[in-house]
Amino acid sequence: MNKLLDQIRENVTQTQVWKSIFRHGFPSNDANRALVMFSNVILHLHPVRVRRGALKIKFTWCLGGLTFFFFVMLAVTGVFLMFYYVPDTRRAYNDIKDLGTVIYFGSLFRNLHRWSAHAMVFSVWMHMTRVFLTGSYKPPREFNWVVGVILLVVTLVMSWTGYLLPWDQLALWAVTVGSKMAEATPLVGNAGPFGPELGMGVDNDVRFVLLGGTVVGQSALLRFYVLHCLGLPLVMALFMAVHFWRIRKDGFSGPL
Amino acid sequence: MAEKETTLGTLPKRDGNSGGLAALIKKSASDKMGPEDHVLVWPNLVYIELISMLFATALLLFLSLISPAPLEELASSDTTPNPTKAPWYFLGLQELLVYFDPWLAGVVLPSLIIVGLVLLPYIDPNPKGKGYYTFSERKFAVLGFCFGLALWYILIVIGVWFRGLDWSWYWPWENWHHHKPITGGLVDLEVIIGKTLGMSDTPLVTLGRYGVTIANLITWALFLGYYAIGFSVPFLTMRKFYNTLGFVRYNLMMFMFLSMLGVPLKIFLRLLANVKYVLVTPWFKI
Numbered sequence: 001m002n003k004l005l006d007q008i009r010e011n012v013t014q015t016q017v018w019k020s021i022f023r024h025g026f027p028s029n030d031a032n033r034a035l036v037m038f039s040n041v042i043l044h045l046h047p048v049r050v051r052r053g054a055l056k057i058k059f060t061w062c063l064g065g066l067t068f069f070f071f072v073m074l075a076v077t078g079v080f081l082m083f084y085y086v087p088d089t090r091r092a093y094n095d096i097k098d099l100g101t102v103i104y105f106g107s108l109f110r111n112l113h114r115w116s117a118h119a120m121v122f123s124v125w126m127h128m129t130r131v132f133l134t135g136s137y138k139p140p141r142e143f144n145w146v147v148g149v150i151l152l153v154v155t156l157v158m159s160w161t162g163y164l165l166p167w168d169q170l171a172l173w174a175v176t177v178g179s180k181m182a183e184a185t186p187l188v189g190n191a192g193p194f195g196p197e198l199g200m201g202v203d204n205d206v207r208f209v210l211l212g213g214t215v216v217g218q219s220a221l222l223r224f225y226v227l228h229c230l231g232l233p234l235v236m237a238l239f240m241a242v243h244f245w246r247i248r249k250d251g252f253s254g255p256l
Numbered sequence: 257m258a259e260k261e262t263t264l265g266t267l268p269k270r271d272g273n274s275g276g277l278a279a280l281i282k283k284s285a286s287d288k289m290g291p292e293d294h295v296l297v298w299p300n301l302v303y304i305e306l307i308s309m310l311f312a313t314a315l316l317l318f319l320s321l322i323s324p325a326p327l328e329e330l331a332s333s334d335t336t337p338n339p340t341k342a343p344w345y346f347l348g349l350q351e352l353l354v355y356f357d358p359w360l361a362g363v364v365l366p367s368l369i370i371v372g373l374v375l376l377p378y379i380d381p382n383p384k385g386k387g388y389y390t391f392s393e394r395k396f397a398v399l400g401f402c403f404g405l406a407l408w409y410i411l412i413v414i415g416v417w418f419r420g421l422d423w424s425w426y427w428p429w430e431n432w433h434h435h436k437p438i439t440g441g442l443v444d445l446e447v448i449i450g451k452t453l454g455m456s457d458t459p460l461v462t463l464g465r466y467g468v469t470i471a472n473l474i475t476w477a478l479f480l481g482y483y484a485i486g487f488s489v490p491f492l493t494m495r496k497f498y499n500t501l502g503f504v505r506y507n508l509m510m511f512m513f514l515s516m517l518g519v520p521l522k523i524f525l526r527l528l529a530n531v532k533y534v535l536v537t538p539w540f541k542i
């Protein structure tokens with residue numbers, strides 16, 4: 001039986017098609033196990049060899065990796081949700097409702113999306129806490145910590161922009177609370193210190209820019225939608241690329 | 257821990273397409289390490305990652321099944337829910353609204369948190385504790401950071417589980433559908449000072465809208481004095497601490513640290529002495 005399986009594997013991995021797709025043989029010997037790490041675009045984020053201690057889960061708790069995993073999960077489920085959702089105040093709510101009632105797997109994808117978002121916010125904080133407690137922000141990794149802080153902020157803002165999209169009471173009022181704070185920004189908010197003195201009103205301050213109007217309405221929904229599904233994910237992907245690149249270049253601080 | 261080990265350890269020994277660059281790079285510690293110290297990432301680490309992803313997927317599926325995403329009534333600006341709550345990760349900031357005006361709670365304090373986090377690696381000069389968990393080698397840093405974290409999480413917990421109608425405090429076993437009596441009686445610090453010392457309300461000088469009374473000047477002195485004393489005490493009594501940081505790092509660090517401590521301080525002033533604002537001007541109140 002084993003012989004047969006080996007024979008089949010041999011035949012498959014020796015074909016021209018297989019060899020054209022993978023730049024390495026089947027990773028069953030050390031040479032190929034090293035090659036797979038070099039020549040696969042996703043796996044090459046890793047080094048080829050790590051110190052034994054790296055396998056201790058109690059150093060990273062896998063938190064950075066899990067944060068990235070939740071992000072990927074959000075991207076996949078998010079694309080699915082985008083097929084059914086239109087950011088129009090007259091139908092957004094019903095689109096979300098349809099996900100739960102008439103669309104196959106609609107509620108599963110929506111629930112997964114929501115829970116992944118919670119999980120990502122949680123794990124990014126825990127990851128930051130881990131990086132702090134292991135002192136991994138110390139030279140030469142100062143800048144990667146800064147990139148991390150940007151990722152943290154973008155994560156929170158992405159989560160917040162997504163919160164408005166179901167266009168239910170929860171969404172509307174949570175965002176209203178947030179925009180009240182924007183209005184109070186010093187200098188550039190109409191209710192903030194020195195705002196009125198600098199000519200800020202409800203129709204030209206930073207809250208107006210954020211909402212595209214004076215109330216949380218259609219323009220705000222569209223803005224949040226575009227930021228949530230396009231703008232912020234792009235920013236996030238860019239900074240993640242820098243983050244991962246720097247982890248490799250700066251070297252990993254721990255036993256890895 | 258030696259630096260750059262993983263990076264250099266992974267460079268192919270033959271100088272493939274690095275254009276001669278690989279030859280320029282110094283031998284690193286891992287090159288000197290024997291092969292027995294290392295294991296291949298495939299399969300050892302890749303499998304750990306795969307398994308943790310599978311666990312995470314299982315957890316997400318489980319949570320999705322037992323607790324579906326909520327959907328309330330259609331959004332309507334006519335009916336305001338009571339209380340209106342931000343998403344949980346912002347409830348700490350919303351809880352701060354009880355004690356601070358929105359420009360502080362919603363804008364300045366979060367900005368200071370972000371700036372503080374960005375500055376952190378640049379104002380911590382301690383070379384110890386890099387790459388491993390330790391408390392004893394960096395007590396101040398760990399305590400300071402955990403204090404901030406604790407503050408953030410405690411406020412979130414309060415916001416999520418203890419705030420009900422009108423943002424009043426509710427214990428879990430209380431009836432959450434009965435309004436609590438409105439507790440008023442908050443006074444500004446300058447009023448308390450003025451009354452206690454029997455000072456008159458007539459301003460000493462008037463700057464536009466700003467009538468500056470003696471009591472108001474005293475609150476300014478207390479406010480600035482908090483920072484002044486906070487900056488001076490470590491400088492005078494712990495000169496070694498100051499010297500390791502240097503002028504710029506010391507001042508940035510102390511400003512962040514004192515501002516962070518100021519948050520619970522103001523909360524205590526409110527809870528213990530019913531202080532509404534410690535400092536009042538026509539443009540901003542703290």
Ligand code: HEM
Nearest residue numbers: 060064065067068128136144145148149151152252253254
């Ligand atoms: C979207 C958010 C983020 C993702 C996907 C992410 C991902 C990762 C991953 C996969 C690692 C490898 C080690 C590990 O798994 O722990 C890592 C390391 C690191 N992360 Fe993040 N991270 C994120 C946010 C942050 C934040 C908020 C900070 C800090 C403020 C941060 C700072 C660092 C640093 C300094 C390292 C190097 C750690 C070391 O060498 O020990 N990252 N990150």
